[in-house]
Amino acid sequence: MSLTDIDSYNCSNRRNLSRSIELFGRGQRVITGGNARLAVFQRPHPIYFAKGRGVHLVDVDGNRYLDFLNNFTTLIHGHGCRPLLDRLHDQLELGVSFSGPTELEVEFAELLCDRVPYFDQIRFMNSGTEAVMYTIKAARALTGRPKIAKLEGGFHGSYDPVEVSLDSAPANWGSQSAPSGTPYSTGMSESVVADTVVLPCNELRASREILEASKDRLAAVLIDLLPQRAGLVPIDPCYLAFLREFTARHGIVLISDEVMSFRLSYRGGITRFGLEADLCAFAKILGGGLPIGAVGGPSRFMLPFDSTNGKPLVPQAGTFSANPMSMAGGIATMQCLSEQHFQRFDELGEYARSSLTEMFRQQRLPYSVTGMGSMFRIHLRPEAPENYREAYATPEQQKRMGMLIWALQERGVIVSPTCQLCLSTPMSTDHIDEMVTSVREAAQMLEAA
């Protein structure tokens, strides 16, 4: 199958998925759960992909899809961006990893510190999970305090403290003004839950009370400016100003998780929101599709990682940290990403959100849309949610969402398991129109069922 033939693949609604079914069967024998990544598992089986080019994906059965997920927001240039491929090919010839630093990591750190003027320094690692974990370790080292605070429903990767209250449900979430800390994975230590303070996002008075009660034990407040699981609703500027002021006054480190929100502007989410965070965690678009994570901030907050005078307060290693392939991929991706791309993302994102909203109104579908910039999310409720609890889907609603997502796949559109979508630079209004038509057909089918 040649990449240039990608336009000729099957776009019909009833797709042959026999090879995906076969691979899932084989996978179930040797991979626990059938496939090795929870986020892409779906019932009755995942779709196995073979190739991507531009805005399209092709699965192992030869079906073509419009990719509105881009490996969970990572592939900002879609698939097969030429300068990225060329740079990676060149680097492949030179070497994929060495037991020493390379010029590439210096070049990439310079590029990022230039782009986000608020940063003095960066450290690289391999995933968003690791990046968030290291910001927390640094905050604890800087303050000598154990606790962290996070927003209810906030997703920050797969590290115990940040998984607290990730999927709180009505049965255990407590009152709106004082959310309970709830464990995520079975067996999560009680001490982890006890050391994690949960804040109701955008509720200033309630959050102040909660923070006041634990301020002397708090190392960090961890936020996401556009929390996806909490509805993809932007953080309120007054709430943000309060968190900045409160944390600065009490010597608490304010961490912005930019793993996804770095996509919000040329200089990241913090610049768009005018936030001077103490530490930021990055990943996703930074590596152009290769594994990456990074922590950045002003020098004094980066000090815990400094090993020049002996063992650092926070030893950060990692066999593949700053590996040449991820560095090369990141440099090429960022060099191809201009301020104009972000203006276009804002325009196209607005076009997508308003087209969907108008279509729902015209078709009398009880759905709504949230989001910002290049990201948006469809909710199976008539009013757009304003927080995690409103965005929370009951098991029955999750089942309906799964049916909508499957119907979208059958119509050739890939979205996330929470029906989040994102744009890539090769996308145009035509692709958005195509997606809106597919959402309309899939939603009408769901409502009829």
Ligand SMILES: Cc1ncc(COP(=O)(O)O)c(C=O)c1O
């Ligand atoms: C806001 C946020 N933080 C952290 C992570 C974890 O990143 P990774 O999957 O690279 O570990 C994610 C992943 O989706 C994320 O969206």
